[in-house]
Amino acid sequence: MAAAAPLPVLLLLVAVALLVPAADAIYCDEDDCYDLLGVKQDANASEIKKAYYKLSLKHHPDKNPDPESRALFVKVANAYEILKDEETREKYDYAVAHPEEFFYNTAQYYRAYYGYKTDTRSVLIGLLLIVSAFQYINQLTSYSQAIESVKQTPAYRNRLKALEFERTGGISSKKKGNKQMDKKVEDELRNEVDLQIQGVQKPSVWNLCGVQLILLPYLIGKLLIWQVCWFWRYRVKKSPYAWEDACYLTRTSLRMPANTWQNIDEFTKEDLVMKRLWEKANMERHIAEARRGSKQRRR
Numbered sequence: 001m002a003a004a005a006p007l008p009v010l011l012l013l014v015a016v017a018l019l020v021p022a023a024d025a026i027y028c029d030e031d032d033c034y035d036l037l038g039v040k041q042d043a044n045a046s047e048i049k050k051a052y053y054k055l056s057l058k059h060h061p062d063k064n065p066d067p068e069s070r071a072l073f074v075k076v077a078n079a080y081e082i083l084k085d086e087e088t089r090e091k092y093d094y095a096v097a098h099p100e101e102f103f104y105n106t107a108q109y110y111r112a113y114y115g116y117k118t119d120t121r122s123v124l125i126g127l128l129l130i131v132s133a134f135q136y137i138n139q140l141t142s143y144s145q146a147i148e149s150v151k152q153t154p155a156y157r158n159r160l161k162a163l164e165f166e167r168t169g170g171i172s173s174k175k176k177g178n179k180q181m182d183k184k185v186e187d188e189l190r191n192e193v194d195l196q197i198q199g200v201q202k203p204s205v206w207n208l209c210g211v212q213l214i215l216l217p218y219l220i221g222k223l224l225i226w227q228v229c230w231f232w233r234y235r236v237k238k239s240p241y242a243w244e245d246a247c248y249l250t251r252t253s254l255r256m257p258a259n260t261w262q263n264i265d266e267f268t269k270e271d272l273v274m275k276r277l278w279e280k281a282n283m284e285r286h287i288a289e290a291r292r293g294s295k296q297r298r299r
Helices: 006-027 033-037 045-060 069-086 086-097 102-114 120-151 154-168 178-194 209-214 217-238 242-252 258-264 265-275 279-299
Strands: none
Touching: 006 069, 006 086, 006 102, 033 045, 033 069, 045 069, 069 120, 086 102, 120 178, 120 209, 209 217, 242 258, 242 265
16 A cells, blocks of 8 residues: 655645646636637747737627627736736746646736836936935035034134225124125125135046046047156157146156145245156155155154
């Protein structure tokens, strides 16, 4: 007498028996999508389309008010939606051929019908726009906070008073309109205050990652041309460094940001450039001098 099947095996068989009919139900209920349209499984897209149009003319609610005909039209339309799309049709064929993979087939069904079908390029462009918008807002917030911080410094207030004193000829008005006058002077002084902010750049659309990505081919081409010109001018022809190029070499040797270099006075810039810090020996000498000066100041 054969031994009884283990309980887990029996449960698995019962589950498969219950899930096999449900595997078809997720697409066309208990019906076969091909049978609803009256076509074979190997029918092409044109044959499926013709079969659907033929049935729709017969069972469409506008053509046939019979409730049973209307219900049949809903099934036919659903079958056509499944079979007209190649990807959905492949998933349906797979579900029919592999009814035991119920959970996988169900996941594929809901992914096909409720998943996003947006073009990947559109999604990437949308994300890039969102990131760029947040980047600009962050830059604008940081810049506004820096402006407000500068306005609270004594140096700003003293400069504002000096400018007001200069424009009023030393006559200080005590009328109610004095505050409005201060506001006008403050607005006129705004450009001068902006130049005194270090480490914070004014927001610009050209610095956004989205714009930089669009301009990437242009920037790469520009960089290559610059490299070729640099090599030809200073490596092949052995020409002396131009002032801007010498400043660039000095700034990169000191690992100094561009905005910090711009805020250095011209005398200091000239002194640093004359030291030719891009040469290793000169840079080592400069570092040693800086360390000695630091030790002397601490004494």
